[in-house]
Amino acid sequence: MRAFPKETLDPKAVTVWRINGIVNSLVFAVLVLTYFILSSLISFIPTPPKWGFILLFVLIIVYALYKIFLIPTLRFRYWRYEVTEEEIDLYRGIFVRTRTVIPMIRVQHVDTQDGPLYRHYGLATVTISTAATQHEIPALSNEVADELRAKISQFAMVVEDDV
Numbered sequence: 001m002r003a004f005p006k007e008t009l010d011p012k013a014v015t016v017w018r019i020n021g022i023v024n025s026l027v028f029a030v031l032v033l034t035y036f037i038l039s040s041l042i043s044f045i046p047t048p049p050k051w052g053f054i055l056l057f058v059l060i061i062v063y064a065l066y067k068i069f070l071i072p073t074l075r076f077r078y079w080r081y082e083v084t085e086e087e088i089d090l091y092r093g094i095f096v097r098t099r100t101v102i103p104m105i106r107v108q109h110v111d112t113q114d115g116p117l118y119r120h121y122g123l124a125t126v127t128i129s130t131a132a133t134q135h136e137i138p139a140l141s142n143e144v145a146d147e148l149r150a151k152i153s154q155f156a157m158v159v160e161d162d163v
Contacts, residue, residue: 005082005089012121013079013139014072019117021067025060032056081137083148085155088128090135106130107156112145128152 032053039047071094080091088102107128114124124145126137140148 005080005091007081007083009076009079009137009139010123010141010144011076012123012141014076016117016121016123016139017072017075018068021064021072024067025064028063029057029060032060079138083151083155085158088135088152090137100135102128102130102135104152104155104158107152110149110152110156112142112149114142126152 035045036053039045074094075092078091078093078097082089086104088104088107090098090100090102092098107130109129111127111129112124113127118124118139122142123139124142126140126145126148128135128137137148
């Protein structure tokens with residue numbers, strides 16, 4: 001079996017994923033709290049038993065712990081990539097691990113993208129497009145993402161010239 005890819009994501013990715021987990025958990029908590037308040041104020045909205053709300057909040061807390069602490073750590077631990085002149089090797093997954101090898105000859109174009117949170121932490125995602133699909137390498141520092149985009153573009157052009 002071939003060796004696993006060596007390159008890892010930027011460690012700041014864990015912080016960004018934890019912030020996303022906090023936001024998602026807060027949204028669920030606000031929705032449940034809003035329903036609880038509305039059901040006590042408006043008579044035609046059915047009021048579930050109090051143990052139902054307690055159960056929902058316990059589930060939200062478990063979900064929050066899962067999304068804030070467990071998933072970001074495991075996701076960072078198992079995300080690996082490597083770029084060579086011939087191929088791009090991606091290895092990712094927490095419970096089900098996926099390994100994707102993209103031949104350079106299949107690469108059509110490479111993009112980098114970032115959102116407000118990624119931008120704040122100086123991170124970017126490299127998106128590799130082939131004829132059939134798109135593949136992403138998330139949460140790389142801006143410098144690494146720019147270098148990787150240039151490197152993949154250069155390797156893809158060299159492969160096209162050889163064909």
